[in-house]
Amino acid sequence: MSGTSLDGIDVVLGDVGAAGPVVKGSLHLPLASDLRAELLALNQQGNDELRRAALAANELTRSYAAGVCALLADCEVHADAITAIGCHGQTVRHEPAAGYTIQLMNGALLAELTGIDVVCDFRSRDVAAGGQGAPLVPAFHHAIFSGGAVHRVIVNIGGISNVTDLPSSGPVTGFDCGPGNVLLDAWAQRHTGQPFDRDGAWGKSGRVLPELLQRLLAAEYFQRLPPKSAGRQTFGMDWLSCALIGREEAADVQATLMELTARTIADAACRLSPQTGEVYLCGGGARNVALSDALACAVAPRKLATTDVLGVSAEHVEALAFAWLAGEACAGRSANLPAVTGAHGPRILGALYRA
Numbered sequence: 001m002s003g004t005s006l007d008g009i010d011v012v013l014g015d016v017g018a019a020g021p022v023v024k025g026s027l028h029l030p031l032a033s034d035l036r037a038e039l040l041a042l043n044q045q046g047n048d049e050l051r052r053a054a055l056a057a058n059e060l061t062r063s064y065a066a067g068v069c070a071l072l073a074d075c076e077v078h079a080d081a082i083t084a085i086g087c088h089g090q091t092v093r094h095e096p097a098a099g100y101t102i103q104l105m106n107g108a109l110l111a112e113l114t115g116i117d118v119v120c121d122f123r124s125r126d127v128a129a130g131g132q133g134a135p136l137v138p139a140f141h142h143a144i145f146s147g148g149a150v151h152r153v154i155v156n157i158g159g160i161s162n163v164t165d166l167p168s169s170g171p172v173t174g175f176d177c178g179p180g181n182v183l184l185d186a187w188a189q190r191h192t193g194q195p196f197d198r199d200g201a202w203g204k205s206g207r208v209l210p211e212l213l214q215r216l217l218a219a220e221y222f223q224r225l226p227p228k229s230a231g232r233q234t235f236g237m238d239w240l241s242c243a244l245i246g247r248e249e250a251a252d253v254q255a256t257l258m259e260l261t262a263r264t265i266a267d268a269a270c271r272l273s274p275q276t277g278e279v280y281l282c283g284g285g286a287r288n289v290a291l292s293d294a295l296a297c298a299v300a301p302r303k304l305a306t307t308d309v310l311g312v313s314a315e316h317v318e319a320l321a322f323a324w325l326a327g328e329a330c331a332g333r334s335a336n337l338p339a340v341t342g343a344h345g346p347r348i349l350g351a352l353y354r355a
């Protein structure tokens, strides 16, 4: 898994069979800085995109393969014992309304380098069936985190935030609810030189700017009803720049972005699902202490915790989800939730490259 934050690659060895889904081993590889810069650049229109995208996909795939091989060596597991690699690829464009979504990677090369079957391109089939192609994790959250009589909401704070509503009875729903780490990371990088605001400490030193917060909350995206999905194109620095007047203190903007993130997640988790009893965070943003404190206030008196207490470490959930999705594809089962993505019906997701 490598998500919108572009922080690196999460590799998990997962058992998604009868005993699972459980994580048996994991590894995080940072992205090489030139590859990260090129993937970021490919999010926007530019020169010679097709060739650059193909080369970046190959380089990224070599990193994926190195991660897989290193993890298998760590765990002393042979490639023959692995049913499949589920590989999301790197989203560089996401325009379901225009009929496409692009996750760069090279499935043929990954199969070649690892000798393992590869399932990839998970989103396109849902888009082809009229869906958003995202979020795809709610089916997995349902499989692993359902709370029985307790109404739970799972929140993944990746580059973009998405919520999954797991009622005690009735359909599972979910949607991308707004920015996660993308803006927090980009603003911190610009003003502190750090790739992210560790524990939200810098943002916490600022004060929330109520007028800026109101301008950001006025975005049409927050009012729109699901199904909906977002990417860097929706909540990028261009969007933020339009809302700034230019005289703000940088730390105050960070504090305001954190409040925006907490507010929009809490709204999605609670106001849209008033029965919610427990909220669980996953994704790297779950480690942002100031953000999770703000969220705990916003969802009180409901319980807030990370998925660690449900048995899967917050940073492993997304990668385990794509292992599970690969398992569903190999078993020939549909894995999109039409109520979530808006697709015309259930579809088997992913393309298979045989070892």
Ligand SMILES: Nc1ncnc2c1ncn2[C@@H]1O[C@H](COP(=O)(O)OP(=O)(O)OP(=O)(O)O)[C@@H](O)[C@H]1O
Residues within 6 Å of the ligand: 002, 003, 004, 005, 006, 007, 008, 156, 157, 158, 159, 160, 181, 184, 185, 196, 197, 198, 199, 200, 282, 283, 284, 285, 287, 288, 289, 315, 318
């Ligand atoms: N201690 C921390 N304090 C603040 N932020 C953190 C901390 N640890 C991780 N993060 C944030 O988590 C991000 C990585 O999260 P994650 O890998 O879940 O995002 P992603 O790759 O975009 O995933 P997704 O596929 O869900 O979009 C980092 O870029 C950073 O913003």
Ligand SMILES: [Mg+2]
Residues within 6 Å of the ligand: 001, 002, 003, 004, 005, 006, 007, 008, 009, 010, 284
């Ligand atoms: Mg990541």
